[in-house]
Amino acid sequence: xxxxxxxxxxxxxxxxxxxxxxxxxxxxxxxxxxxxxxxxxxxxxxxxxxxxxxxxxxxxxxxxxxxxxxxxxxxxxxxxxxxxxxxxxxxxxxxxxxxxxxxxxxxxxxxxxxxxxxxxxxxxxxxxxxxxxxxxxxxxxxxxxxxxxxxxxxxxxxxxxxxxxxxxxxx
Amino acid sequence: xxxxxxxxxxxxxxxxxxxxxxxxxxxxxxxxxxxxxxxxxxxxxxxxxxxxxxxxxxxxxxxxxxxxxxxxxxxxxxxxxxxxxxxxxxxxxxxxxxxxxxxxxxxxxxxxxxxxxxxxxxxxxxxxxxxxxxxxxxxxxxxxxxxxxxxxxxxxxxxxxxxxxxxxxxx
DNA sequence: TATTGTTATACTCTATAACTATA
DNA sequence: TATAGTTATAGAGTATAACAATA
Numbered sequence: 207x208x209x210x211x212x213x214x215x216x217x218x219x220x221x222x223x224x225x226x227x228x229x230x231x232x233x234x235x236x237x238x239x240x241x242x243x244x245x246x247x248x249x250x251x252x253x254x255x256x257x258x259x260x261x262x263x264x265x266x267x268x269x270x271x272x273x274x275x276x277x278x279x280x281x282x283x284x285x286x287x288x289x290x291x292x293x294x295x296x297x298x299x300x301x302x303x304x305x306x307x308x309x310x311x312x313x314x315x316x317x318x319x320x321x322x323x324x325x326x327x328x329x330x331x332x333x334x335x336x337x338x339x340x341x342x343x344x345x346x347x348x349x350x351x352x353x354x355x356x357x358x359x360x361x362x363x364x365x366x367x368x369x370x371x372x373x374x375x376x377x
Numbered sequence: 378x379x380x381x382x383x384x385x386x387x388x389x390x391x392x393x394x395x396x397x398x399x400x401x402x403x404x405x406x407x408x409x410x411x412x413x414x415x416x417x418x419x420x421x422x423x424x425x426x427x428x429x430x431x432x433x434x435x436x437x438x439x440x441x442x443x444x445x446x447x448x449x450x451x452x453x454x455x456x457x458x459x460x461x462x463x464x465x466x467x468x469x470x471x472x473x474x475x476x477x478x479x480x481x482x483x484x485x486x487x488x489x490x491x492x493x494x495x496x497x498x499x500x501x502x503x504x505x506x507x508x509x510x511x512x513x514x515x516x517x518x519x520x521x522x523x524x525x526x527x528x529x530x531x532x533x534x535x536x537x538x539x540x541x542x543x544x545x546x547x548x
Numbered sequence: 549t550a551t552t553g554t555t556a557t558a559c560t561c562t563a564t565a566a567c568t569a570t571a
Numbered sequence: 572t573a574t575a576g577t578t579a580t581a582g583a584g585t586a587t588a589a590c591a592a593t594a
Contacts, residue, residue: 233518244415347404357528
C-alpha cells in the first residue's frame with residue numbers, strides 16, 4: 207500500500223520542517239512548511255527547465271514577463287517585477303540577446319532607457335517552455351482539493367500583502 | 378493615506394505574480410503567489426542573518442538541525458533534512474568546524490560515519506540566532522488572521538504531501 | 549554492491565558598489 | 572539630484588561526478 211495519500215505528518219520524510227516542529231511557535235511552523243513546499247516545487251522546476259529546456263529559472267522568468275508584455279519592458283521594469291537588481295537583469299539580458307531570443311530597442315523618448323522584447327525565435331521558445339511549465343504545475347496541483355486551493359490562494363494573498371507592507375523594499 | 382492594509386490586488390506592486398496573472402490557470406496563479414510569498418520572506422531572512430548575525434541561511438539551517446538533535450546528526454541525515462547533496466553539507470560543516478561552532482565525532486558503530494554536534498559556543502550562537510529568527514517571523518506573521526493561519530497550515534500540509542508523492546526524490 | 553563522506557569543478561545566482569549617460 | 576543602465580567583483584548556492592573507506 208502506497209503512502210502517497212497519507213497526510214504529511216504520517217510520512218515522516220525528513221525536511222527542514224522536521225526541525226523543532228513540535229517545539230516551535232505556530233507562526234514558525236507555518237513558515238517552515240511554506241518554505242518546504244516552495245523549495246520542493248521550485249527545485250523541480252529548476253531541474254526540469256535545465257534538463258528539458260536547457261535554461262534557468264531567472265531566464266525563464268524574464269522571458270515570461272516579456273511574453274505577457276507584447277510592447278516590451280524596460281530593464282528597470284523587469285528589475286522591479288523580478289525583484290532583483292538592475293545589474294543582474296543586464297547579465298541575463300546580455301545572454302538572451304546574444305542567443306537571439308530577445309532584442310533591445312532604444313526608447314526614443316528617454317534615451318537612457320531601452321525596451322526589451324522577444325524575437326520570433328524567443329517567442330516560439332518561451333511559448334513551448336511556458337506550456338511545459340503549466341503542465342508541470344497542473345500535474346502537481348490538480349491533486350489539491352478545491353477547498354485547499356481557494357484557502358491557499360486567499361491566505362497567501364493576505365500574507366503577501368502583509369509582507370509587502372512590513373518588509374523593506376529591496377532591489 | 379497608507380495603502381498597507383489594502384488587499385494585494387489593489388496595491389499594484391509588480392512582482393512575478395503580475396505576469397499573466399489574469400491569463401493563467403488557477404493552479405499557476407496559486408503557484409506564482411506561493412513563490413512570491415516565499416521569496417519575499419526568504420530574502421528578508423537571508424538579509425537579516427547576514428547583517429545581524431554574519432551568517433547564511435544554509436549555515437543557520439544546519440545549526441538549527443543540530444540544536445534540535447542534542448545527540449548529534451550524521452552528514453547524511455543532515456543532507457536529507459536540508460535536501461541538499463552530501464558534498465554541500467561537507468562544505469558547510471568544514472566552515473562551521475573551523476570556526477569552532479560544531480564538532481565532529483567518529484561513530485564507533487559505523488566507521489564511515491561521523492556525528493556532528495554543536496560546541497558550547499555554537500550552541501550559544503544558534504540560540505541567539507534562532508531567537509532573532511523567531512522574532513522576525515512573529516512580527517511578520519502575527520498580522521495574519523487566525524483563519525488564514527489555519528487554512529494555510531492545512532492547505533500547505535496537503536500540498537506538501539502531494540509534492541512528496543508526485544515529485545522524484547532529490548539529493 | 550550500496551552507503552558515507554570527501555574532493556573537485558563548473559556555473560548560476562545574488563548583493564553591492566562604482567561608474568556613464570541622460571533626465 | 573535622481574534615474575537607467577553597465578561593469579566588476581566576491582561570495583553564496585547548486586549540481587555533478589569521481590573517489591576512498593567501510594558496510
